[in-house]
Amino acid sequence: MKPLLPVEEAIRRVLDGVEPLAIERVPLAEATGRVLAEPLDALRTQPPQDVSAMDGYALRAADAATVPATLRVIGAAPAGHPFAGAVGAGEAVRIFTGAVVPEGADAILLQEDATVIGDGRIEAREAVRMGQHIRRRGLDFSAGERMIEPGIRLGMRQLALAAALDHATVPVRRRPVVAILATGDELVPPGSGDGGSGIVASNSYGLGALVESLGGTVRDLGIVRDDRAALAAAIDAATGADVLVTIGGASVGDHDLVRDALQERGMALDFWRIAMRPGKPLLFGRLGATRVLGLPGNPVSSLVCALLFLRPLVEALLGLPQADPTVGATLGGPVRANDARQDYIRARLSIADDGGRVATPIERQDSAMLSAFHRAGCLIVRPPHAEAEETGARCRVVILP
Secondary structure: OOOOEOHHHHHHHHHOOOOOOOEEEEEHHHOOOOEEOOOEEOOOOEOOOOEEOOOEEEEOHHHHOOOOEEEEEEEEEOOOOOOOOEOOOOEEEEEOOOOEOOEOOOEEEEHHHEEEEEOOEEEEOOOOOOOOOEEOOOOOEOOOOEEEOOOOEOOHHHHHHHHHOOOOEEEEEOOOEEEEEEEOOOEEOOOOOOOOOOEEOOHHHHHHHHHHHHOOEEEEEEEEOOOHHHHHHHHHOOOOOOEEEEEOOOOOOOOOOHHHHHHHOOOEEEEEOEOEEOOOOOEEEEEOOEEEEEEOOOHHHHHHHHHHHHHHHHHHHOOOOOOOOEEEEEEOOOEOOOOOOEEEEEEEEEEOOOOOEEEEEOOOOOOOOHHHHHHOOEEEEEOOOOOOEOOOOEEEEEEOO
């Protein structure tokens, strides 16, 4: 039998040749979480003119260089309503935050530093300097300036800036379509009330949540029994999807028909079975333009494999940069020596007094136990043939979403 494929090589082959999906334009209100596909340049200058940063009085700094100083108020400049005249010697204009600084004025006297003395006059009690409390034209950005680079998710900060740049729509990557197919005669849908030998098909919901959180669209192909004709029809229903994820049926049992069914429909198998725990019977291939991931049926195995293989695949389709999914931590409990497979140990995650992460292995590592997976906050990554480690040793972990 061929040796099991190392995890890093399997990931490389899953991502090999992946190109970002097509670009589409969407309104800002629909762009939250989408991935920017092209850079955004400023379509205007902000602020477009010198404006006041505070409520107060626009004046010439020389007229309030020594205080107290008396000035005559010749008008007002609310935001959006510029003062039409010019400020001369000994004059001031009542101004508000965001209003255009009148011609002739070169400083702003804060309103709390002035006293209204009647007859349209004020007394400046604090000296001002030239340029004080004035936001200069282009302080934030200038027209034509490159402001947002592509390959990032658009969130609160980016969308606020895009709007300020005067973009009503933004270019984003099309959402990847991920078809999800659960297989097995033993599976029943949630809420069926089956208390017998049936197993609730839970994996599809976890995988669907992951895909949608990454920015993809789920095409749920439902539960298909262990029947070649039914599997063929379900596989055909995935036509046009960017990724087809099958759950179960890819091992070596008499009723594990998925791999053969996929190959009969034209899938070119790239690899099957990798050196990891949980998740050894992982399958990957290509069915036309669709990439196929065959995940194990055990719930934890399925979800761990999805994090390691489906997540980077969806991110690559969106044009996001690939990054190391692991971060450093300290072991909160001992781990034994590892065998030839890379191990992903479910562990609780906590924060130490010094702010560092602590990963404490959960006792039961059964790949069917979703309750333990729920309690876990991370996966401790144990390379093949790693030696036993004691509490306090450094380790690498994958943070669970």
